[in-house]
Amino acid sequence: MIYLPLSFVVLFLAVLGWWILARRDRYPGKTWEALLVRAGIPARLGAAGLDLRRFGHLKLAAGLGALLLGAASAVRAMPGGVVAAGVLFFVPETAAFLVAVSTRRARRREILFLKRLFILNGSIEPVAFDEVIGILRAHACLLAPLLVRIENGRKSNSARMRELYEDLSIQSRDLEVSLFLEKLSQADRIDFREGLRSIRTDFAIEKLGRRRQCEKTREAIEITGLILTMLLTGLLAYYLVLPWLQAYSLQALR
């Protein structure tokens, strides 16, 4: 029965953690968020466009839930509950990972579409960069803040466009976005036709990669589907045999 006092100690620690989080403004640098920063999580979350504070709350809630479930399972001697608590503890990380993957793919897809729009609207002359950037901004979702800043920069007399593009490229922390911004910068500052040609070449290369990406995704789906089906079939077989094992003791057959 050591589990009972142990679970109370852990619960007390969790409440202490909650208390620290609630007073994070009074103790800057010693908060849950600071711990996450030290663990290097914000860089990954930032790439996915996630809010660190929300993630911290989610993690704390999942941790508390896992502790309560784990303690209850340990007291009632239910090993399945302990495993479930372990799974519950890592739910925020899994969710963050999935959101990061989804956002990265969505951003790549959006850049591809914006390139296509740029090529289409830039190829039919007469054309101006302002017109094309306005169209791109109207259809951007994840890249909209960047494009708005470029549009505003172009309207301002004092903006140094080269520095602006470089700043945006550094802030984006995404290679695909940086490459796209380089081409936009070329079309904006140097020569529109040269920039259009660069985007066209880049788009053609990406189109070739799309075939490979399709095959990779299909293979990944097939492998995952096969593993999951086998796992479910194994569990189903276990479920089929379980009442028989309870009804007839195998020891008696010896």
Add this chain to the structure above:
Amino acid sequence: MNGLPAVFLVFFCFLVLEAVLRARQRRQRLHEMLGDPPAGRFAAVADWILARETPGRLLTRLQVSLEVLGKTSRAASRRQALLLVAVLGGALGVLGLLLVFRGAAPGEVLLRMGGALALCAGILAGLVSRGRWRFRQELPRIYRLLSSRYLVGGDMLAAIELTLPDLAPGCREAMHTAREALLLNDGERRDKILSELMARFDEEYFTLLLYMIRQGTEKGGQQAILEQFVEVTEECLLEIEYRKEVGMAARSYTLLILLVVLLMGGVTLFNLRVLGEPSMVFYSAPEARLFQGAYLLMGLLSVWLIRFMERTFQ
């Protein structure tokens, strides 16, 4: 005796429905006699929903899908979408009432209502996805027809007018709206109508098509437009092929997983029939219920994972 309240409830529902329909008919006849067309309550409800952001977006998606699938006009598809949602909602309500009348436990009511809600959401999501798929399939044909007519006449608006009768009704109405917008002198209003069309269909290649039509109408440049037509049509066809390939793999494994999950019912029936009493004891234990729940949850998570992988490709 259990079926009696249900029969009574169904009979009562029929009576109410009959009364409502008769009252509506009478009101309509009165309005016709007075020569005053009734203000459509259906349209008012639809406008009220469309004014809300998320429900409005969902209803628009359903409406567009019905428009493409059923080949109906915009107004008819809006009525159908609302009616479908109302019927599904009504069925859910009747199911809930039936369960309460039968004296089911709150947990069972919640579980069954949750299952029914998931089924309704699945039906609506399936319809939307089917409609979008059909519309995407239609796009290469529109590109081909338009480029062919534009090549002959060199006038984009005339090419659209010639193409309209050959299009499916859902697409025809959209292209007709686009053509009417391009005829407007007010640039701001024209852009607004085109943006609304793009947002309504929310399909990348349709957006590209509208931009191409706009550029062709405003700027001309037959050679450049035709080059773009060829490039985008090729891309659209390739994209459809890729998505089909990935979608087929995802669908087949989803079906397989659902089949394995549904087999659990068969396994239970088999054990109850063959093993008899000991299996009844086993299945009535809370551990067996927990196992069933965990298994169902795992099956649903597996389906979601496969669909997630498919979605991230798009």
